[in-house]
Amino acid sequence: MVMSLGLAPIAVGDLKGYTQWVDQPTLPDTTLDLGSRGEPSLELLEEVDPDLIIATYGYGLVAGDFERFAPTYGLPLYAEKTAPYLQARRETQRLGERLGREREAETLLFRTERTIDQSRMQLADHKATPLCLFTFFDDRHLRIYGTGSLLQDVMDRLDLRNAWNGETSEWGISTVGVEQLATVGDARLVCLEPIMPHAVRMIRRSSLWQNLPAVRAHPIATIPTLWPFGGLDVAARFASLLADKLVSV
Template sequence: MDFGLAETLIEIGLPPIALPDPGGWGDWVVEPALPADTVNIGTDREPNLELLAALRPDLIVTTPYLAGIRPLLEGIAPTREFSIYAPPVGHPFDRSVTATRALATILGREREGEALVARAEAEMAALRRRFAESGVAGRPIMVVSFLDTRHVRVYGAGSLFGDVMERCGLVNGWTRPSNYWGFNTVGIEALADSPASRLVYLEPISPDTLARLAESPLWNSLPFVRAGQVQRMPAALMFGMLPSAMRFARLLAGVLAEERGNG
């Protein structure tokens, strides 16, 4: 019932047979690839329970976000809840490690689960060394998703992206307390609170939003825009687990390498 759990299942070799809104996978998750035969069971809040029951699942995995429909899910199959993004504000990377091991144990895939954890931790350590050697580690970065031309979702402490930056030795330029999802929704003028930061924004973003930003006096007045320190990044799931953490880390490394090359 969750993209982060689904990407974890794929990585340990047991892809889900069904998922809410699999059509959105390519926009938000991208990798690992979702099997083409994954059944669409509707939306997460209002799944097609008749279809789900007809599939006769062995297990349903869900999150606290869908606690309201858990009794309905339990009427169909054994249901397990995994808490990555829930109060109190925590560290999604660490919680993802715990959930990955628990999920792998339930499914008899302990070796695959440990391999995924080890791979994620090794990638973070390798990038930490790389960033330290390249000299980018001390420069603050803000990571945002555009909601429209005036508002962004900016990822701070308690976000998966924030955890990845910390593990990789990077400085998160957004220092305000975040919600338990790890983000704040703010007007773009609030981004001026971190004038030294580079800004990295995530796809998907509409061409119309980019065109209107280019003409916006407010946007063009921001320090990182004036300094030419704005970069675009392909999509990575902000509410994912270890596979999304690794994808984000690799993409961020590519963005920073591109910036150094341009410099």
């Protein structure tokens, strides 16, 4: 999110994980790895002497623990059960103010809206088929995205229907068995990468998977890696990737 406001962080937690799961926006090569997200190295934090420490506090990290290194700034992207997209907009503006990048923040807000609008127009002919969004954990278990997730909010703005309306956690996700995909009927399956190669192999020889109404009805659309718990940049990227995928097939 800092990156999308035109600033590069000097260090991030779990640099490798960022490239694996978040991928874009790409961090500059000079960005340092702080270690794991749960336990960023305090000594390194001391050495790099940051101007500001931005983190999502409350999940094991307590802002007070970091105040001795630099001012801290909490970035709650999923909070108080608000719609994540609106929350991301609010947080972008707030972060923009804090970083003195109000203009960039407004631009980001505007750009995201525009991207989503464009994608919506692009998808005008594809609204009939509901979608089902998920990530493979292994060949039998999925993380499915529903009400309360950022991706759901984006889909709402694209006038697309989510075929999955089961219960979700406060992050808008739910871990389900693969057989649950039978309940979405012939919805279009959209799978978020990464997919483990051995899971792919197991799925190919699965008699359930091959016969699922949704699998028989449409080819599966795969969306390259993006961080489903992210901010506006992710929202925009998801919208345009989804539009491209659905239109191209």
